Structure formats: C-alpha cells, structure tokens
Amino acid sequence: MSGTQKIGMFTYDVKNGLGLIDYNIDDHEFAHIIVDIKKCDECSHMMCVWGCPAQCYNFRDQGLKQMKFQYEDCIECGTCFIMCDQGAVSWNHPRGGFGITYSQG
Amino acid sequence: MDEETDFDAIVIGAGFAGAATAFQLLKEGIEGDRILVVDRGEPIGGKNMTGGILWGRELDAFKEYLGNWEMDCPGIERCINHKKVGFLNNEDAIFIEGRFASWDGTGGTEEPSQRSAWSVLRAKTDAWLAEKMEEAGIFVMAGIKIDQLNINDLDHTSYNARDLTDPDKDSGVGKAQKWKVDSLPRELVDKIRNGTISGIVQDGEVMTCKVVVIAEGSNSILTRAYHFDRMLHAQSKDDMLLGIKEVIHLGKERIDERFNCFPGDEERPPSGMAMELALSLYREMSQDAWEKYPNTKGQYPRCGGFFYTNEETVSCGIIVQLKSLPEGLHTYDLYQAFKAQPAIAALIEGGEVIEYGGHLCPEYGLHRMPHRFTRDGAVVVGDAAGLVFANGMQIQGMNNALHSGKLAGAAIARCIANGDVSAAALDATYTKALKKSYIFRDLKRFKPATKFLNHPGNFTWVPELIGKTANRVFREIGEEKFSAEKVLLKTRKELRKRNKSNKKGMNIFGIMRLGLLGRKL
CATH class of the missing domain: 3.50.50.60 (FAD/NAD(P)-binding domain)
Structure with missing residues (x-):
C-alpha cells in the first residue's frame, strides 16, 4: 500500500509534503479526531478519503476492507468533518501545544 | 473600574x-x-x-x-503591484496581466496612489x-x-464540551444524521445556547x-x-472551500528576476505578483475516476488556482469547492496536477518545496451567514x-x-x-x-456573482475554449488564416463534439447565460 499516485508525467507521494511540517503528536487517548470506523463500512462515498489533503484516511481506494485512520498526519483543516455525513467523525482541534506548527503559513 | x-x-x-x-x-x-x-x-x-x-x-x-x-x-512580504488573471487547460495558458504604478505608490494621479496589497x-x-x-x-x-x-448559572463540569459538536454515535446516517447535543437534556442545551x-x-x-x-x-x-x-451543525460543504498550498523556495534574486519585481530599498518594499486562475485541468482525471466510482459521474471538481510571490518564496496552491469533489479524486492529486501544468511548472522550476498545508475557507455569502x-x-x-x-x-x-x-x-x-x-x-x-x-x-x-462562480462551464469548457482559440489565433503555421470569430466558432464546434457535457453547456444559450451572469462580477 502506498499513497503514490501517478499523475501525468510524474509520481508524487503526499507524505513528502507532510514531512516538511512540524508535528508534536499527542498521545492516543487525546487524539483530536475520533473516527467510528464501523460506520464507514456502510458508507457509499468515502468523501473523507477523497477530501483529506493529508491522506489520513485509507480505505477501499487502497484495497483495504476496513477504514484505517490516523490522526498523526492531520493538518487540522477540518475537511473530513465537513465531508462525513455518516456521523462517524468526531472532530476537535488538538490540545494546546499539540498538532502541527507551520513555519511559513 | x-x-x-x-x-x-x-x-x-x-x-x-x-x-x-x-x-x-x-x-x-x-x-x-x-x-x-x-x-x-x-x-x-x-x-x-x-x-x-x-x-x-x-x-x-x-x-x-x-x-x-x-x-x-x-x-508582510511583497507589495503587490502586478496582478494576473489566467485561464489554464492542460496545454494552453492565457493570462491577462496588469501592472499598476498606483498600487505600489509610485505613480498614478487619478487613482489613490498608495500601497494596498501585500503577499503575507x-x-x-x-x-x-x-x-x-x-x-x-x-x-x-x-x-x-x-x-x-x-x-x-451553569456548572461547566455538567457537560462535556465535545458533546456539543459530536455526531450521535448510535443514530442515523446520511440526511438523518443526528448530533449528540440533541440527546442532551433540553434545559441544559437551552442554557448552553442562550x-x-x-x-x-x-x-x-x-x-x-x-x-x-x-x-x-x-x-x-x-x-x-x-x-x-446553527447551519454548521448540518453539513456545510456547499459553502466550504479547501485551500491547499505549498510554499516553494526560489530565492529572492530569482523571484525578482523571474517575475520582474522591484527588489526593494530602504523606503520602498519589494514589489510582487498575484495571480488567480480558472482551471480546466481535470477532465481526464475525472473521467478515470467516474469509471471506478460511477456515483458521481458527470461531476467535475470546481477548482481555482492561485500563485503569489513572497520575498524569498512563492505560494502556489488551489482552492477546491468541497461540494463539487467527485469520488475517486484526492484533493492533493488535484493540486499536483495544477503544479504539473506546463505554465505553472515553468514558474516554480528549480524551486524547493518548504511547506505543505491545507485550510478551510468559508465562502458563505449572505445566504449562509x-x-x-x-x-x-x-x-x-x-x-x-x-x-x-x-x-x-x-x-x-x-x-x-x-x-x-x-x-x-x-x-x-x-x-x-x-x-x-x-x-x-x-x-x-x-x-x-x-x-x-x-x-x-x-x-x-x-x-449574484456566486451563480457565475459556480457555473460548471468555468471549470470545464471556458478555459478550454479561451486557451484553444487564442492558441490558434496567435499562431502561424503556414496555413490559411481565419478571423478570430471563425476560429472561435470552429473551436467551439470541436469542443462540443468531443464531450457530451460540452455539447449541452456550450449551446448558444448556455454561453449567453454565462455571459449574462458574468456581467455581475
């Protein structure tokens, strides 16, 4: 499984871009996004997968049978919360001092 | 006090x-x-x-x-005195470029001559x-x-803040989606809300x-x-845009040179360029996606591109209307396709990406305040x-x-x-x-501009028509030439043949409608 997509003339891995951001990842018990992956089984559109700019959501597009979500790569944009209409995404900002820090913005 | x-x-x-x-x-x-x-x-x-x-x-x-x-x-990086608007399809790029002395305060007698835009x-x-x-x-x-x-009069420990925004785990999917806050005691909710x-x-x-x-x-x-x-409790993807941006380091001298910018001195900040683009880059990607995920067949992503010069870097990115995103297309791939468009690739050539980021942008307008x-x-x-x-x-x-x-x-x-x-x-x-x-x-x-902005033509055939027509009008390859009007009509005909949605969208009424909507900008 990889996030590499072939587009036109070149291949690109979104995780390269994420590697440039400063993360201070919080413990699992304080994860800022919690996904009820059982609900994802019934989902017909997987809009979180398509919308997330950080590839935190991996599912059938990657050949997986079950939703695999990781909050660690999240860039806190909120797209998944907007896209999910299955009531599976519980969204909040990370605790103070955790999450991403942009150096440019 | x-x-x-x-x-x-x-x-x-x-x-x-x-x-x-x-x-x-x-x-x-x-x-x-x-x-x-x-x-x-x-x-x-x-x-x-x-x-x-x-x-x-x-x-x-x-x-x-x-x-x-x-x-x-x-x-506050560069003072913008140079604005471009462009239409991009996979091959062609047409830019309308303006340089305004009054924007950086160095000229102009009729317009207020003062610096009024900065890349930040x-x-x-x-x-x-x-x-x-x-x-x-x-x-x-x-x-x-x-x-x-x-x-x-409300003990903050009597409710969990997260419950106010969480979906209800046990109930409904799709349109019937419920929120946890709806199952909290009414009096409590009333107090929280009022x-x-x-x-x-x-x-x-x-x-x-x-x-x-x-x-x-x-x-x-x-x-x-x-x-x-209260609308945020419902899905608000209709009015949300996702911006994806990379900050690409090119170095000050290279930017000054490549974009013809004033390098700045003690009194005057360096000048810069701002560019916004209508994109029609996603035809093939969308068609591939529809084959795999036929649910959203016929839907093209509505994307706009932007490109701004900072002092040492450039900001290069797209804005995607979340509602229009078809299944099967990752937003980050849309950005990569934008970056790969020859005109954009030439602008960032030799640059080093130093940051990748994403952010939501509310485009509520009056109806969704x-x-x-x-x-x-x-x-x-x-x-x-x-x-x-x-x-x-x-x-x-x-x-x-x-x-x-x-x-x-x-x-x-x-x-x-x-x-x-x-x-x-x-x-x-x-x-x-x-x-x-x-x-x-x-x-x-x-x-009324929203209607124009959301018109699907702007994300499909408009940039194609403009790009291809200009391509032919400006070019001489040793063949008979035709007037711009003829070329435009011929290009329109070709584009209509090529694609079903074009055929419908590019009939004469469709074009007139878009033109009429566009005058409200």
Missing part, C-alpha cells in the same frame, strides 16, 4: 480578527491588562495559514502600536502581531486551546470577563458549539463569522477580519462603558456597524 471579573475582554484567537479587536479595545481606552488574548498555536501563528494576499490598509488604524508595519513586519505569510505575521500586542501591554497566552465557555457567556474555561479553571470575542478562524468549534451558526453575531457577553468576528468575500476577481477575508475586529473592539468598549453587554446592546453597536460596513455591502452587491 470594577474588578469583579478577571478581564474586561477575552479574545480567543490571535489572528488578524483577534489582534484587531484587542488593539481597538486598547485604543478605545480599555487597559491592556484587562484584555487577554489566547491562541492555540505555540508559537502564535503556527496554526495559521492563508493563500496569501492582504488587501487594503486596515492595519494603518493601529499605527501607534505597529509602527511602520509595511516595512517592519516579517510576514501568516506564521510570521501573527507571531509579530502577538509581540506587538505584548509590547502594548495586552496579555497574550500561546498554546492554549479553549473548548468551553463559562456560562452564568445563557449569558461570562468567560472561558481552560483546563477546568474559569477565567471570567465581560465579553468573550470568538476569533477562532474558519473552522471554529466554539461557533458551532455555542450556536452562533451565522444567524447571530452576538450573544449575551460574546461576539464572533472574522473568518469564524464567515466574513469572506469572493467574486472571482478578488477573494479576500483578511481585510474583512481586521475590519470586523475593529468594529467589534469599538462596540465592546462602548458597551462595557455603558455597563450593558447583552446581546441586544452588542447587536445595536457591533452587528449594526457590521451590516453598515463595506463587508456587508460588498457581499450584498456581489451576491
């Missing part, structure tokens, strides 16, 4: 809206140590992101605190603003996230104040939780209130944020002086001023 409360005002979020509110409060005579600004970023600015152009001279109002901000602020990088700008706030005596706290507000706000709760500790200012930005949890914007901007003891400003203006020629939120902050600061100071910070009093000052300001007047005037 009575000292019953810890602060006069607590501002949540140290972005442009929050900073403007705090500075304005100070200007109106509230003492600095009675104002608290909290931000969840550490350092401040670390969570903030923008495409990047700050329009207008709203910061001038705080000259006494900011000094010569144009030259001193590290995040928010991480640096906001850190600098926070520094200036502290210098002015305002309390600033970094790395603090607020998820609960203190409400009079009680008097009197401070913030941080790590179980209450800090009281007279007015809370919510300046959290576009993805505001507090606005949702405390019911300023929060249903209230004030509550007893609280106001909402800036992006959190959805005060972003877009009409295709311009997209701006930061100057609106500054302006709304300014209005809020003035209103709050007046209400505190009068000893009445109820919703009615704040409405009579803040909301009224907001509705009279250019922010609302612009939104009202350009309301």
Whole structure:
C-alpha cells in the first residue's frame, strides 16, 4: 500500500509534503479526531478519503476492507468533518501545544 | 473600574480578527491588562495559514502600536503591484496581466496612489502581531486551546464540551444524521445556547470577563458549539472551500528576476505578483475516476488556482469547492496536477518545496451567514463569522477580519462603558456597524456573482475554449488564416463534439447565460 499516485508525467507521494511540517503528536487517548470506523463500512462515498489533503484516511481506494485512520498526519483543516455525513467523525482541534506548527503559513 | 471579573475582554484567537479587536479595545481606552488574548498555536501563528494576499490598509488604524508595519513586519512580504488573471487547460495558458504604478505608490494621479496589497505569510505575521500586542501591554497566552465557555448559572463540569459538536454515535446516517447535543437534556442545551457567556474555561479553571470575542478562524468549534451558526451543525460543504498550498523556495534574486519585481530599498518594499486562475485541468482525471466510482459521474471538481510571490518564496496552491469533489479524486492529486501544468511548472522550476498545508475557507455569502453575531457577553468576528468575500476577481477575508475586529473592539468598549453587554446592546453597536460596513455591502452587491462562480462551464469548457482559440489565433503555421470569430466558432464546434457535457453547456444559450451572469462580477 502506498499513497503514490501517478499523475501525468510524474509520481508524487503526499507524505513528502507532510514531512516538511512540524508535528508534536499527542498521545492516543487525546487524539483530536475520533473516527467510528464501523460506520464507514456502510458508507457509499468515502468523501473523507477523497477530501483529506493529508491522506489520513485509507480505505477501499487502497484495497483495504476496513477504514484505517490516523490522526498523526492531520493538518487540522477540518475537511473530513465537513465531508462525513455518516456521523462517524468526531472532530476537535488538538490540545494546546499539540498538532502541527507551520513555519511559513 | 470594577474588578469583579478577571478581564474586561477575552479574545480567543490571535489572528488578524483577534489582534484587531484587542488593539481597538486598547485604543478605545480599555487597559491592556484587562484584555487577554489566547491562541492555540505555540508559537502564535503556527496554526495559521492563508493563500496569501492582504488587501487594503486596515492595519494603518493601529499605527501607534505597529509602527511602520509595511516595512517592519516579517510576514508582510511583497507589495503587490502586478496582478494576473489566467485561464489554464492542460496545454494552453492565457493570462491577462496588469501592472499598476498606483498600487505600489509610485505613480498614478487619478487613482489613490498608495500601497494596498501585500503577499503575507501568516506564521510570521501573527507571531509579530502577538509581540506587538505584548509590547502594548495586552496579555497574550500561546498554546492554549479553549473548548468551553463559562456560562452564568451553569456548572461547566455538567457537560462535556465535545458533546456539543459530536455526531450521535448510535443514530442515523446520511440526511438523518443526528448530533449528540440533541440527546442532551433540553434545559441544559437551552442554557448552553442562550445563557449569558461570562468567560472561558481552560483546563477546568474559569477565567471570567465581560465579553468573550470568538476569533477562532474558519473552522471554529466554539461557533458551532455555542450556536452562533446553527447551519454548521448540518453539513456545510456547499459553502466550504479547501485551500491547499505549498510554499516553494526560489530565492529572492530569482523571484525578482523571474517575475520582474522591484527588489526593494530602504523606503520602498519589494514589489510582487498575484495571480488567480480558472482551471480546466481535470477532465481526464475525472473521467478515470467516474469509471471506478460511477456515483458521481458527470461531476467535475470546481477548482481555482492561485500563485503569489513572497520575498524569498512563492505560494502556489488551489482552492477546491468541497461540494463539487467527485469520488475517486484526492484533493492533493488535484493540486499536483495544477503544479504539473506546463505554465505553472515553468514558474516554480528549480524551486524547493518548504511547506505543505491545507485550510478551510468559508465562502458563505449572505445566504449562509451565522444567524447571530452576538450573544449575551460574546461576539464572533472574522473568518469564524464567515466574513469572506469572493467574486472571482478578488477573494479576500483578511481585510474583512481586521475590519470586523475593529468594529467589534469599538462596540465592546462602548458597551462595557455603558455597563450593558447583552446581546441586544452588542447587536445595536457591533452587528449594526457590521451590516453598515463595506463587508456587508460588498457581499450584498456581489451576491449574484456566486451563480457565475459556480457555473460548471468555468471549470470545464471556458478555459478550454479561451486557451484553444487564442492558441490558434496567435499562431502561424503556414496555413490559411481565419478571423478570430471563425476560429472561435470552429473551436467551439470541436469542443462540443468531443464531450457530451460540452455539447449541452456550450449551446448558444448556455454561453449567453454565462455571459449574462458574468456581467455581475
């Protein structure tokens, strides 16, 4: 499984871009996004997968049978919360001092 | 001054809206140590992101605190005097380019000749603003996230803040989706939604104040939780845009050279270029996606591109309308396809990507504004209130944020002086001023522009038609030439043949309709 997509003339891995951001990842018990992956089984559109700019959501597009979500790569944009209409995404900002820090913005 | 409360005002979020509110409060005579600004970023600015152009001279109002901000602020990068609008398809790129001496204050007698647009990088700008706030005596706290507000006569431990925004785990999918807050006791919810706000709760500790200012930005949890914007509880993807941006390092000299920019001297900041683009790059990608995921067949992503020069770097990115995203297309792939377009690839050639980021941008317009901007003891400003203006020629939120902050600061100071910070009093000052300001007047005037902007043609055949026609009109390959009109009609015919949706969209009425909508820009 990889996030590499072939587009036109070149291949690109979104995780390269994420590697440039400063993360201070919080413990699992304080994860800022919690996904009820059982609900994802019934989902017909997987809009979180398509919308997330950080590839935190991996599912059938990657050949997986079950939703695999990781909050660690999240860039806190909120797209998944907007896209999910299955009531599976519980969204909040990370605790103070955790999450991403942009150096440019 | 009575000292019953810890602060006069607590501002949540140290972005442009929050900073403007705090500075304005100070200007109106509230003492600095009675104002608290909290931000969840550490350092401040670390969570903030923008495409990047700050329009207008709203910061001038705080000259006494900011000094010569144009030259001193590290995040204010280049003064824009050079604007481009472009149409891109996979092969062709057509740009309309304007250079305006009056924009950088070096010429022009008829238009006001002053610098009025800057490319900005928010991480640096906001850190600098926070520094200036502290210098002015305002309390600033970094790395603090607020998820609960203190409400009079309500124990903050009696509910879990997260429950206010979470979906209900046990019920309904799709349209019938329910929210946890709906299953909480009615009296409690009523208090949360209509009680008097009197401070913030941080790590179980209450800090009281007279007015809370919510300046959290576009993805505001507090606005949702405390019911300023009831629509946010429903899915709001219709009116949300996702911006994806990379900051690409090219070096100052290379940018000056490549974009023909003035390098800057002691009196004049370096000049820069701003470019906004209509894109039709996603035909093939979308068609591939439809084969795999036929649910959204016929749907093309509505994307716009932007490209701005900073001092050492360029900001290159796209804005995607979330509603239009078809299944099977990752947003980050849309961005990569934009970057690979030959005209864009040439601009960033040799550059090194130093940051990747994403951010939501509310494009609410008048129809989707929060249903209230004030509550007893609280106001909402800036992006959190959805005060972003877009009409295709311009997209701006930061100057609106500054302006709304300014209005809020003035209103709050007046209400505190009068000893009445109820919703009615704040409405009579803040909301009224907001509705009279250019922010609302612009939104009202350009309301019909949304129809034009969302027209599917703009994301498919318009850039194709313009690009291909220009390609043929400007070119000489030793064949018979035809007038521009003939070429245009021929290109139209070809494009109509090539694609079913084109056939429908590009009939003469479709084109006329788009033209008629476009005159409202």
